[in-house]
Amino acid sequence: MKTVAEILQQQEFAVQDLILLLNAADSSKHLLFERSSQLKENVLGKKVYFRGLVEFSNVCSKDCYYCGIRKSNTNVVRYNASDEEILEACRFAWQNRFGSVVLQSGEISSKAFVKRVEGLLKKIKQLSNNELGITLSCGEQSRDTFLRWFESGAHRYLLRIEASNRQLYYKIHPDSDNHSFEKRLEALQHLKETGYQVGTGVMIGLPFQTLKDLANDLLFFKQIDIDMCGMGPYIEHEHTPLYQHRHLLQSRKERFDLALKMIAALRLLMPDINIAAATALQAIDPAGREKALTVGANVIMPNLTPCDYRKEYLLYEDKPCLDEDAELCRNCLEARIELAGSEIGYNEWGDSKHFTSRISKLNISS
Numbered sequence: 001m002k003t004v005a006e007i008l009q010q011q012e013f014a015v016q017d018l019i020l021l022l023n024a025a026d027s028s029k030h031l032l033f034e035r036s037s038q039l040k041e042n043v044l045g046k047k048v049y050f051r052g053l054v055e056f057s058n059v060c061s062k063d064c065y066y067c068g069i070r071k072s073n074t075n076v077v078r079y080n081a082s083d084e085e086i087l088e089a090c091r092f093a094w095q096n097r098f099g100s101v102v103l104q105s106g107e108i109s110s111k112a113f114v115k116r117v118e119g120l121l122k123k124i125k126q127l128s129n130n131e132l133g134i135t136l137s138c139g140e141q142s143r144d145t146f147l148r149w150f151e152s153g154a155h156r157y158l159l160r161i162e163a164s165n166r167q168l169y170y171k172i173h174p175d176s177d178n179h180s181f182e183k184r185l186e187a188l189q190h191l192k193e194t195g196y197q198v199g200t201g202v203m204i205g206l207p208f209q210t211l212k213d214l215a216n217d218l219l220f221f222k223q224i225d226i227d228m229c230g231m232g233p234y235i236e237h238e239h240t241p242l243y244q245h246r247h248l249l250q251s252r253k254e255r256f257d258l259a260l261k262m263i264a265a266l267r268l269l270m271p272d273i274n275i276a277a278a279t280a281l282q283a284i285d286p287a288g289r290e291k292a293l294t295v296g297a298n299v300i301m302p303n304l305t306p307c308d309y310r311k312e313y314l315l316y317e318d319k320p321c322l323d324e325d326a327e328l329c330r331n332c333l334e335a336r337i338e339l340a341g342s343e344i345g346y347n348e349w350g351d352s353k354h355f356t357s358r359i360s361k362l363n364i365s366s
């Protein structure tokens with residue numbers, strides 16, 4: 001059997017190599033982390049980019065088995081932040097030189113919702129002299145909707161595949177037309193064709209998930225040639241169907257460690273993509289996101305959701321920063337990022353380098 005040190009010398013990684021890295025014992029995982037950290041610095045430098053996260057609505061038409069804001073969870077008070085509240089959060093991001101915002105919501109595809117997002121995008125561009133970059137994370141939409149939002153100013157889109165193994169996907173989603181694995185793959189393809197920088201990701205430590213599944217998730221990211229990735233530990237939520245399988249879960253600490261190894265391994269596989277330090281890491285370890293930055297992540301998403309709504313956007317238990325206001329969140333992040341040996345890319349969009357080279361290759365060949 002190969003050792004971690006031997007695998008780290010390779011340029012290409014087979015599924016077995018990745019499994020071995022994900023299985024690295026405490027005594028050898030530091031080799032993986034040193035390599036991923038070094039690679040990040042060589043390829044991308046020390047900069048970390050901020051994306052101010054605005055969770056503007058928790059109304060959702062989906063029923064994913066893991067998610068606390070799933071449609072059937074009647075314990076949740078549903079909200080829609082007003083345009084003014086959303087724009088205020090974006091103005092805060094702009095004034096504090098965040099560079100970009102992420103607008104995230106439950107999945108709604110009504111005409112009114114599509115139009116509303118379109119209007120918001122235009123207003124965010126206007127209020128920031130076109131300076132704020134905008135990422136959307138509003139679920140699966142039609143090709144036409146993706147295009148309309150792109151033309152209104154969004155240029156990055158996050159849509160996690162959640163699990164790239166079709167069988168596992170249907171263990172964590174209902175087997176219905178509204179939760180089709182094929183449609184999810186198709187949506188990722190449409191996003192790419194529209195011209196977005198495309199981000200996807202998975203949850204780590206799900207019940208029924210194996211290390212082989214996770215290794216294949218990494219190869220899936222490479223195969224569909226993503227520009228960005230956001231992945232974090234799965235955290236159980238009492239009012240969801242997946243909670244009944246909690247006895248199958250690894251400890252939270254183990255899921256956390258596995259998530260760090262996934263980030264490090266992805267950095268080896270795709271050195272020039274943007275990798276976000278997921279908020280779920282912080283739900284397990286208060287310094288979780290900063291630890292992710294030291295092993296390969298280069299994007300962090302401070303929460304700018306108006307405080308009153310945060311307790312209703314609980315995707316999972318122990319979600320952090322429920323009552324910190326935006327200013328506090330920013331101050332504590334800044335100090336911690338400096339501790340983690342990084343610099344903040346103020347006022348920069350921090351686009352995925354991978355996207356830039358992907359597009360220039362496309363232009364050369366056309």
Ligand code: 5AD
Pocket residue numbers: 066067068160162202203232233234235236237280315316317
């Ligand atoms: N634990 C961790 N992540 C979760 N998400 C949803 N529910 C959970 C959970 N219980 C993630 C999904 C989704 C993203 C917005 O939040 O991956 O894509």
Ligand code: FES
Pocket residue numbers: 060062063064067068069070071
């Ligand atoms: Fe699908 Fe929330 S209902 S991620």
